Amino acid sequence: MIQSILGIGASLAAPSIMKRLKDQKVQVLHAMPGRVRLQCNHWKNHTIAEELEEQFSYFPIVQSVRASGITGSLLLEFTTPYLTSEQFDEIVQAAVNISTDAYRYTEAAMxxxxxxxxxxxxxxxxxxxxxxxxxxxxxxxxxxxxxxxxxxxxxxxxxxxxxxxxxxxxxxxxxx
Structure with missing residues (x-):
C-alpha cells in the first residue's frame, strides 16, 4: 500500500524532479555492488556537502555516506549489494532535493x-x-x-x- 502511494506520488512529481535533475546535472561517476559515487558541480559547497551527509545518514538503506564540498561528489555505501531501479531513482532524487533545499543555508556567491x-x-x-x-x-x-x-x-x-x-x-x- 505505502509503495503504491509512493509510486503514484513519484509519477506525479516526476516531471518536476526530472527538471531538477537536468538543472543539477548529476553524474554517476561509478557504481558497483553496494556503492555508488555521484557528482554534481552544484554540490561543490561545504554546507551542501554537510547537509547531504546528514540527511543520507537517516536513510535505512544507506550504510555510510561521504560528501566532498571540494569535488562535489557523494559516495554512498548501501546495506544491500543491489538496488532496484526505483531505489536508485529515489536516491538520486533525494540527493537533488536535499542539495536544492540546502541552498537556503549557503551564502550567495555574489x-x-x-x-x-x-x-x-x-x-x-x-x-x-x-x-x-x-x-x-x-x-x-x-x-x-x-x-x-x-x-x-x-x-x-x-x-x-x-x-x-x-x-x-x-x-x-x-x-x-
Missing part, C-alpha cells in the same frame, strides 16, 4: 564576492591613508556633507542622509 571586493577596497583605503580612513569613515563623511549642504533644498532627504551617517558612526566596530 554576496561573498561583493564582500571580498569591499574588504579589498577598505584595505586599500586604509593602506593609502596610513590607517586614518576606511570605507565607513569616507561614506560617513560623504553622507554628513550631503546631508548638511542639502538640508535647505530637501530637508526630509537630508535628514535621512544624516541619520545614515549617524548609524554608521554608532555601529559596533569589528564587523569586518
Amino acid at each position: 554576496k561573498a564576492s561583493m564582500r571580498n571586493g569591499l574588504s579589498s577596497v577598505d584595505h586599500l583605503v586604509k593602506k593609502q591613508t596610513g590607517g586614518k580612513a576606511d570605507i565607513d569613515s569616507l561614506l560617513t563623511l560623504f553622507l554628513l556633507m550631503k546631508g548638511t549642504t542639502g538640508f535647505a533644498a530637501n530637508p526630509a532627504f537630508a535628514s535621512s542622509l544624516l541619520f545614515w551617517a549617524y548609524t554608521l558612526m554608532t555601529k559596533e566596530s569589528g564587523e569586518r
